[in-house]
Amino acid sequence: MPVLRPMTQSEYAAWLAATIPAYAADKVASGQWAEDAALELSKKEYGELLPQGPETPGNHLFTILDEKATPVGVLWFAVKTKFNARIAFVFDVTILEGRRRQGHARQALLALEDEVRKLGLSGIALHVFGHNTGAQALYAKLGYRPTNISLFKPIGLTVDGPDQPSRNEERQVLAVEDEYVAKM
Ligand SMILES: CC(C)(COP(=O)(O)OP(=O)(O)OC[C@H]1O[C@@H](n2cnc3c(N)ncnc32)[C@H](O)[C@@H]1OP(=O)(O)O)[C@@H](O)C(=O)NCCC(=O)NCCS
Numbered sequence: 001m002p003v004l005r006p007m008t009q010s011e012y013a014a015w016l017a018a019t020i021p022a023y024a025a026d027k028v029a030s031g032q033w034a035e036d037a038a039l040e041l042s043k044k045e046y047g048e049l050l051p052q053g054p055e056t057p058g059n060h061l062f063t064i065l066d067e068k069a070t071p072v073g074v075l076w077f078a079v080k081t082k083f084n085a086r087i088a089f090v091f092d093v094t095i096l097e098g099r100r101r102q103g104h105a106r107q108a109l110l111a112l113e114d115e116v117r118k119l120g121l122s123g124i125a126l127h128v129f130g131h132n133t134g135a136q137a138l139y140a141k142l143g144y145r146p147t148n149i150s151l152f153k154p155i156g157l158t159v160d161g162p163d164q165p166s167r168n169e170e171r172q173v174l175a176v177e178d179e180y181v182a183k184m
Pocket residue numbers: 093094095096099100101102103104105106107126127128129132133134135137138139141
């Protein structure tokens with residue numbers, strides 16, 4: 001039973017409809033986009049990344065299936081060239097909330113390795129936020145190793161005031177890391 005099946009047009013439409021506002025909300029939360037412009041900017045970015053939807057050359061969008069072929073998540077990667085090597089960059093791996101901790105992401109990432117071999121790529125890269133310790137544990141178990149680590153130390157007062165530094169710190173870290181990801 002395959003774990004990864006190419007996303008259908010209707011699955012793509014449903015995924016995009018959920019992803020665009022979620023990405024816009026992240027950008028607003030990280031202080032990078034104004035709330036009133038965020039949705040349009042998010043639509044624009046996805047339009048640029050995936051101009052031909054699931055058929056966009058160099059991009060591979062999959063529905064993750066369980067053992068009964070029921071959809072349990074999505075996996076999206078793009079082929080990128082880094083230092084003269086062609087690799088897969090994973091833009092999204094998400095498992096439905098009610099289906100987590102059942103091994104589906106693990107199975108999907110192992111199946112991804114087969115796809116990567118078939119395409120003759122030399123590895124898999126991805127970005128994970130420092131606060132996403134669950135995803136980090138998953139990747140570490142599968143043999144992914146950090147290549148860059150972003151650090152942040154707050155200096156002085158923050159806009160939230162000295163008693164509430166965490167939200168502002170998070171925003172700054174997200175903004176810096178996001179800039180880094182955009183260069184990938
Ligand atoms: C991260 C995510 C994809 C993991 O999917 P999953 O199907 O629940 O992961 P698996 O069941 O395959 O987990 C395999 C192993 O990874 C580790 N792991 C996964 N999620 C974890 C969590 N929340 N906390 C701690 N360890 C976790 C565990 O070691 C786990 O093995 P175990 O369950 O036997 O202890 C899922 O939580 C998700 O969709 N999160 C939201 C989107 C996201 O953050 N994606 C990653 C972006 S980088």
